Structure formats: structure tokens, C-alpha cells
Amino acid sequence: MSFENSKKVLIALDYDDQETALAFVKQLSPDTCRLKVGKEMFTYFGPEFVKELIELGFDVFLDLKFHDIPNTVAKAVTAAAKMGVWMVNVHASGGYEMMHKAKLALEEFGDRAPILIAVTVLTSMDEPELKRLGINKSPQEQVIYLAKLAKEAGLDGVVCSAQEANVLKAELGEHFKLVTPGIRPEGSEAGDQKRIMTPKQAIEAGSDYLVVGRPITKAANPVKVLQDVNESIK
Numbered sequence: 001m002s003f004e005n006s007k008k009v010l011i012a013l014d015y016d017d018q019e020t021a022l023a024f025v026k027q028l029s030p031d032t033c034r035l036k037v038g039k040e041m042f043t044y045f046g047p048e049f050v051k052e053l054i055e056l057g058f059d060v061f062l063d064l065k066f067h068d069i070p071n072t073v074a075k076a077v078t079a080a081a082k083m084g085v086w087m088v089n090v091h092a093s094g095g096y097e098m099m100h101k102a103k104l105a106l107e108e109f110g111d112r113a114p115i116l117i118a119v120t121v122l123t124s125m126d127e128p129e130l131k132r133l134g135i136n137k138s139p140q141e142q143v144i145y146l147a148k149l150a151k152e153a154g155l156d157g158v159v160c161s162a163q164e165a166n167v168l169k170a171e172l173g174e175h176f177k178l179v180t181p182g183i184r185p186e187g188s189e190a191g192d193q194k195r196i197m198t199p200k201q202a203i204e205a206g207s208d209y210l211v212v213g214r215p216i217t218k219a220a221n222p223v224k225v226l227q228d229v230n231e232s233i234k
């Protein structure tokens with residue numbers, strides 16, 4: 001799939017109602033954003049919903065964060081590729097073998113293989129939360145550690161917070177893609193996100209793609225907020 005990144009905003013479609021989601025999507029253009037379908041919408045509406053978005057011309061990031069034994073994850077990313085999605089993700093903490101098998105499974109799709117990325121440390125986590133998991137590292141140290149592992153396993157990039165983008169670009173190179181949620185335009189609420197940045201700061205730090213959900217989808221005028229975000233990162 002194409003890494004073309006003039007469209008940097010990936011809108012997180014986290015709705016429990018398909019009609020509302022589609023009414024929102026129909027106000028958007030595939031020229032100004034891509035769409036992310038995550039666990040909530042996929043669990044409610046499944047592959048048919050994803051295919052409908054693709055038919056409307058959108059690149060879709062299927063965000064199901066697979067984390068299982070290598071064989072199961074390889075089969076799951078194969079199913080995602082068959083659906084025609086642009087990007088798919090797994091959890092880096094599933095391990096080298098799991099990530100590597102997933103990457104190998106996508107080889108048969110050639111140029112049509114989705115971009116495969118790994119979630120490092122969720123943007124909702126901070127140092128105390130990592131400690132509770134038994135990980136005695138800062139989020140940044142753990143992100144770097146897992147991102148290196150993902151690169152070694154052949155993945156195309158990682159999901160991290162924009163706060164780690166700078167150091168990851170320096171350590172892992174220009175071509176390793178950084179997809180950053182936890183994006184909050186000036187003045188919007190952090191909610192459950194802990195490691196946040198504004199769209200402009202994130203791009204300046206080296207993010208390739210910005211995942212933005214509630215600041216756009218819950219806005220009174222979502223299309224205007226998207227336009228403002230795109231304008232701020234031109």
C-alpha cells in the first residue's frame with residue numbers, strides 16, 4: 001500500500017451507531033483524511049462496514065491491535081489484507097516471532113499488502129501505569145525498546161505518542177513510519193490520553209500520521225476542526 005503522506009490525519013471513527021458514522025464520513029473527502037476503524041465499530045459492524053468505507057474511496061486503518069500467538073496473528077493480518085485495508089496493527093509486546101510471522105504472511109499480497117505497524121506503549125499510559133505492569137522503565141525507554149524490536153521484525157513502523165517521535169526518528173531512521181494518537185489541538189480535552197501533543201507539535205517532532213478521534217468527532221463542526229488541523233500542519 002502507499003505510504004503517500006500528504007494526507008496525515010487518520011480520523012478515529014469511534015461510534016456505536018453506523019448511521020451517525022456514515023453521515024459524518026459523507027461530509028469528508030478521501031483527499032483530506034484517512035479513516036481508522038477500531039475495536040468498537042468493528043465489533044458492532046464488522047468487515048461490511050470497513051468495505052463500505054473503502055468503496056467510498058477512503059484508505060482505512062484497521063486498528064484491532066492483534067496480540068496472540070504468531071499463527072493466529074498471521075492469519076488475522078491476512079484477513080485484513082483480503083478486506084483491502086490500507087494499514088493494520090499488532091501489539092509489539094506480542095513479541096518478535098509474532099510480528100515477523102505477520103509481516104511474512106503479508107508478502108503474498110505484494111504492493112497491495114497493508115502497511116503493518118506495531119503498538120508500542122499505549123498513549124493512555126504513563127510511568128506509574130507501566131510500573132504497575134512490572135515494567136521499570138520510562139514510557140520513552142519502553143517505546144524505543146519495542147520500536148527497535150518491531151523494526152528488526154520487518155514492520156513498517158509503530159504507533160507511539162508524538163512525545164517519542166523525535167528520538168525514534170533519530171534512532172530508527174526517516175523511513176520507519178510513526179503513527180501518533182494522543183493528538184489534542186490547543187484547548188481540547190485530554191480525556192483518557194496521557195502522552196499528548198498538538199497536531200503542529202507532533203508533525204514538527206517527526207510524526208508521519210496523526211490519529212485524531214474525539215477532538216474531531218465530538219466537535220460541533222467536525223469538518224471545520226479537520227480543516228483547521230490540516231491547515232496547522234501544512
Ligand SMILES: O=C(O)c1cc(=O)[nH]c(=O)n1[C@@H]1O[C@H](COP(=O)(O)O)[C@@H](O)[C@H]1O
Binds near residue numbers: 065121123211213
Ligand atoms: O492504535 C491506536 O490507534 C491507538 C494507540 C494508542 O496508543 N492510543 C490510542 O489512543 N489509539 C487509538 O487512537 C484513537 C484516539 O482517539 P482520541 O483519543 O479520541 O483522539 C482511539 O481510537 C484509540 O483506540
